[in-house]
Structure formats: C-alpha cells, structure tokens
Amino acid sequence: MNIVLLGAPGAGKGTQAAKLVDEFGTPHISTGDMLRAAVKEGTPLGKKAKSYMDAGDLVPDDVIIGLVEERLQDPDTEKGFILDGFPRTSAQAVALDAELSKLERPLDAALLIDVDPEVIVKRLTSRRMCKDCGYIGTAADKTCPKCGGEMYQRDDDNEATVRNRLDVYEKSTAPLIDYYRGCDLLVSIDGDRDPNVVYEDVKQALSL
Ligand code: AP5
Numbered sequence: 001m002n003i004v005l006l007g008a009p010g011a012g013k014g015t016q017a018a019k020l021v022d023e024f025g026t027p028h029i030s031t032g033d034m035l036r037a038a039v040k041e042g043t044p045l046g047k048k049a050k051s052y053m054d055a056g057d058l059v060p061d062d063v064i065i066g067l068v069e070e071r072l073q074d075p076d077t078e079k080g081f082i083l084d085g086f087p088r089t090s091a092q093a094v095a096l097d098a099e100l101s102k103l104e105r106p107l108d109a110a111l112l113i114d115v116d117p118e119v120i121v122k123r124l125t126s127r128r129m130c131k132d133c134g135y136i137g138t139a140a141d142k143t144c145p146k147c148g149g150e151m152y153q154r155d156d157d158n159e160a161t162v163r164n165r166l167d168v169y170e171k172s173t174a175p176l177i178d179y180y181r182g183c184d185l186l187v188s189i190d191g192d193r194d195p196n197v198v199y200e201d202v203k204q205a206l207s208l
C-alpha cells in the first residue's frame, strides 16, 4: 500500500494511520511527527520549523520535500508507506510524484478523511497525546491507555492556532483534492463517525 492521507488538521489522519500500522505494519511517515521530534531534540531543522508550527503556518516546501525524499530512501518503505500530512502544497505534490516515479513506486490512492471545521475545533482543543508512545487521545485520558505514559497537549492545539491551521489548509492543501481527483487516485470517506467505523470504511476504500 502506497498511500497519502489527506484531510484537515484534526480530521483523524494520525488516528487512522495508527490503526493501519497496528494491523498491517506499513511504515507511517508523518511530517508533523518528524518535525515535532526535531523540535524536541533541538536540531537545526527543529529550530527552523518551530516558529512556523507554533503559528500554525506551513514550514517551507524545500525543507519538507528534502525530509520526505530522504525518508523514502529507507528500505522499509519498499513494502509500502502511509504518508500523513504530506503533501500539503501543490509543489510538494509535484515533488512527490517525481520522486515516486524515480523510485518506480506509484501511489495507489489518496484517501481524504472529510470532517466539518467546527467539529475539528472541538476535537483539537481537547486532544491529548502520550509523551512516551505518541498515542492520540483526548482530555478524558488522564494517562495513556496504551502504555500508562504522561499525556500532553500539543503547542498548536489552542483555538487561535487551530483556526489559522484550518485557514492554511483551505488555502494551500484543499486544492490537492482536485489534483488527486484528476489523477484518478482520490477516495473520500466521512470522518465524522466513531473511529472504528471510519476505519472499516478506510479499509474498504483502500480494498484492504
Ligand atoms: P501535523 O502534525 O501534520 O498536523 P495536522 O495536519 O494539523 O493534523 P493533526 O495531526 O492535528 O490531525 P490528525 O488529522 O492527525 O488528527 P488526529 O488523528 O490526531 O502538522 C503540524 C504542523 O507541522 C503544521 O501545522 C505545519 O506547521 C508543520 N507541517 C507538517 N507537515 C508539513 C508539510 N507537509 N508542509 C509544511 N509544513 C508541515 O485526531 C485529532 C483528535 O480527534 C484526537 O483527539 C483524536 O482522538 C480525535 N479523533 C480522531 N478521529 C476521531 C473520530 N472519528 N471521532 C471523534 N474523534 C476523533
């Protein structure tokens, strides 16, 4: 499975990717997770990305494209990959096409998880994540249900930043829906249902 997960911030890309990883073991390439790890480690990439991320703006294309191109060279991705949060601009989509055609590993699908923006604001302001294993939960999870670790709130999950992320998504990323429809790769599912119900649809849409 070579797939791209499309959808607004908070649509449930990370939640659905985690289920696919648990069941199929496919490598999950989340540019957001890679950038947060770089910020935590204080690398030059992390220092460059932090202010964009905190504001809810996109990190420049050249930085992100290089990061993903490098990750796709890793041998584990030969059996498939789940791209989450990339591509996010037309330039990133074009660069991904070029890289995958060079690697002779075409995309099988671009899966859009569709959720109303007002549902998203509520979801993201109450999201909590595990410091240890990255489990994605909610404010109801006082400790991580998976590993018992400490839960924290992402710096960009406050209402003002969430609203900017939604604006940035509409302006820069939503046009990719038509791009992938034009390539005959787009599949779309309703993400505003129980996560397990959404997951059954994900598998059906991807013929898994
Ligand atoms: P990134 O980490 O990619 O964030 P995002 O796209 O804004 O998406 P999220 O991770 O917030 O949401 P999600 O769809 O994964 O939802 P989740 O499953 O967690 O990017 C962060 C930043 O990094 C960007 O703003 C940018 O600065 C930078 N960046 C990253 N990639 C970049 C790129 N390619 N180019 C440039 N810059 C880039 O779920 C959210 C919540 O909802 C959770 O609490 C979850 O439990 C809950 N939930 C999930 N599904 C359901 C459901 N079906 N019903 C009810 N609740 C649900």
Ligand code: MG
Residues within 6 Å of the ligand: 013, 014, 015, 030, 032
């Ligand atoms: Mg995510």
